[in-house]
Amino acid sequence: MSTTTNSGAGKRYLPAILEAATRCFARTGYHGTTMRDIGAETGMHAGSLYVHIRTKEDLLDAIVWEIAQSTERRMEAVLAAEAAPLEKLRTLAEEHLRWVAQNPDAATVYFHEWRHLKDERLERVKQARARWTRGLREILQAGVDEGTFRAMDVRMAGLAFVGVLNSTQGWQRGEADPETAEIAGTFLDFLLDGWLPR
Numbered sequence: 001m002s003t004t005t006n007s008g009a010g011k012r013y014l015p016a017i018l019e020a021a022t023r024c025f026a027r028t029g030y031h032g033t034t035m036r037d038i039g040a041e042t043g044m045h046a047g048s049l050y051v052h053i054r055t056k057e058d059l060l061d062a063i064v065w066e067i068a069q070s071t072e073r074r075m076e077a078v079l080a081a082e083a084a085p086l087e088k089l090r091t092l093a094e095e096h097l098r099w100v101a102q103n104p105d106a107a108t109v110y111f112h113e114w115r116h117l118k119d120e121r122l123e124r125v126k127q128a129r130a131r132w133t134r135g136l137r138e139i140l141q142a143g144v145d146e147g148t149f150r151a152m153d154v155r156m157a158g159l160a161f162v163g164v165l166n167s168t169q170g171w172q173r174g175e176a177d178p179e180t181a182e183i184a185g186t187f188l189d190f191l192l193d194g195w196l197p198r
Contacts, residue, residue, distance in 0.1 A: 013052045014062075016042055021059040026105035030060055030116040060113060061121045067110045068128040075135040085143035086192075089161070092136070093184035096165045111166060133158060149192075164191060 020041035024033040035056055039046035053059060074095055078088050100107045114125050136158045143149040149157075164187050 017044075017049065017052055018059060018062055021056075022063050022105045022109055025060065025063070025113050026108040030056075030109075030113045057117065057121070060109070061117055063106065063109055064114045064117065064125055065121075065128075067106060068114075068125050071132055072128055075132050079135050079138065084148065085139050085146065086148055086188075088139045089143075090184060090188060092139075093161075093165060093188055097168060097184050100165075100168055133162075136161065160191060 017038065021033070021038050024037050024041055027033075028037070033056070034046070035049055036046040038056075038059070039049050042049075075092070078091050078095075081088065081091070083091070115122070117125060137154045140149065140152075140154040140157050140161075144151060144154065168183070
């Protein structure tokens with residue numbers, strides 16, 4: 001479904017409206033945000049927003065779906081790379097942490113507000129997230145198969161990997177370079193080696 005109500009003015013103002021909606025959704029949640037809030041964030045009357053967009057859910061869908069597609073593209077690139085599984089995990093970790101640090105509001109919306117989508121919109125996001133998860137498990141299984149990782153439940157390993165990375169969303173703000181690589185490396189060390197002395 002098209003987010004804008006026309007091909008001219010709607011598309012011209014849509015980026016600013018989406019940015020404002022992202023800030024509002026991150027700050028007060030999807031259900032806690034009104035069109036009046038988004039209008040105030042953009043400096044527009046709430047009624048004027050409907051010249052450019054159709055519904056509040058259209059805004060959430062546009063925000064979440066763009067991130068889901070971008071995330072899938074990054075995963076596809078990592079899977080296609082000629083690199084060892086461990087290096088692929090390191091790349092995923094660095095890219096994830098960098099994106100979260102540079103886009104804290106979008107990260108909050110993507111991690112927490114996507115469940116408020118309905119019907120087909122919710123289902124396609126679920127499917128996109130599932131494809132990303134399958135890609136991660138493929139990398140983990142490749143590491144097991146080549147002997148880099150011990151035999152393990154790759155589903156649980158994937159949940160641990162994502163959980164550790166997503167835990168930074170609440171405290172990582174602003175530009176991450178050059179610390180992103182160091183943080184990613186530290187987290188991977190925790191996951192791979194644990195805290196016990198060897």
